Amino acid sequence: MDTATHITMGIAIGGVATLDPAIAGNSTFMTAVMVSTVVGSHAPDFDTIMKLKNNAAYIRHHRGITHSIPAVIFWGIFVASIIHLFVPEVNFLHLWLWTFLAVILHVFVDIFNAYGTQAYRPFTKKWVAHGFISTFDPYIFSLHLIGIIAWIIGAHPGYTWAAIYFIIVLYYIKRYLDKREIVKLLYENFDNIEQIATYPTTKQNIWRVAISTDSQFFVGQVKDGHIKVDDRFKKHILPDNPLMDKALSDKNIAAFLSFSPIYRWEIHEYDDFTEVRFMDLRYRHEGHYPFVAIVQIDDHLQIMNSYTGWVFSEKKLRNKLNVDEQTTS
Secondary structure, eight states: OOHHHHHHHHHHHHHHGGGSTTTTTOHHHHHHHHHHHHHHHHGGGGGGGGGGTOHHHHHHHTTTGGGSHHHHHHHHHHHHHHHHHHOTTSOHHHHHHHHHHHHHHHHHHHTTSSSOBOTTTTTOOOOBOOOOSOSSOHHHHHHHHHHHHHHHTTOOHHHHHHHHHHHHHHHHHHHHHHHHHHHHHHHHHSSSEEEEEEEEOSSTTEEEEEEEESSEEEEEEEETTEEEEEEEEEOOOOOOSHHHHHHHTSHHHHHHHHHOSSEEEEEEEOSSEEEEEEEETTOOBTTBOOEEEEEEEETTSOEEEEEEEEOSSHHHHHHHHHHHHHHHO
């Protein structure tokens, strides 16, 4: 989920914690728990600091090890321990339990959007992305805002948040059933499907889909039970040659391929170099595919420049490549 939703979820867990007899009526303990749950609810996303290094490191690691099972245990203990240093009089066990719940909730909700997470590490590095909740879902966020406002004007936080999360659970079930119907519809209309990626929009009746069959890719949307194909591409196996081997050795290309399950590739030859480009088909935007990885290789099979990340125009992509080239020269 987005940062704002994770923070409001931390507030919600802090509100539910008021039902804990050890916390209820103790203003110091309530404050400590609230700070700890808000920080804990955001802690797994501290890996965004990897952006300061480069996009490849960020893409490869974001929602990776920091969302793993060992990390979930670590974040709960680490955050609660830091807070406990400032308020040593509060019960550490209860402080940790509520912080731990906030961390777990963060990782748990992340597995339901299209981006996904490596929540099952160290057992597997597979990305878990169920794709039936938007990264920013206005309904979920609005329900949290309602809960915060109700709390401010005097509603009991514990019972208020319990009721709101009951509604959210029903909403998750509804979105799961919506996706199941969409997947069923796609299997009825396409042959030899190998993989389906769904991307819910903020509109309940519109879903973006990317489909990989044994021979083609299809990109489109499902609206009110009707399939619209926007793009179709013939599937080509990656060539086994020195040029592609060199491209695959680049850190930006490797990071992209570790994350993107449905993509296509292109090779463009120029006077002094060859360009290999990969495009993630899950994120079509106004006829373009903004999440890309690109590498430029000279005639001596040396990497000149590369980039991976989000770009929404060819001009911006060229600018980023030029900046990276100047940085590394």
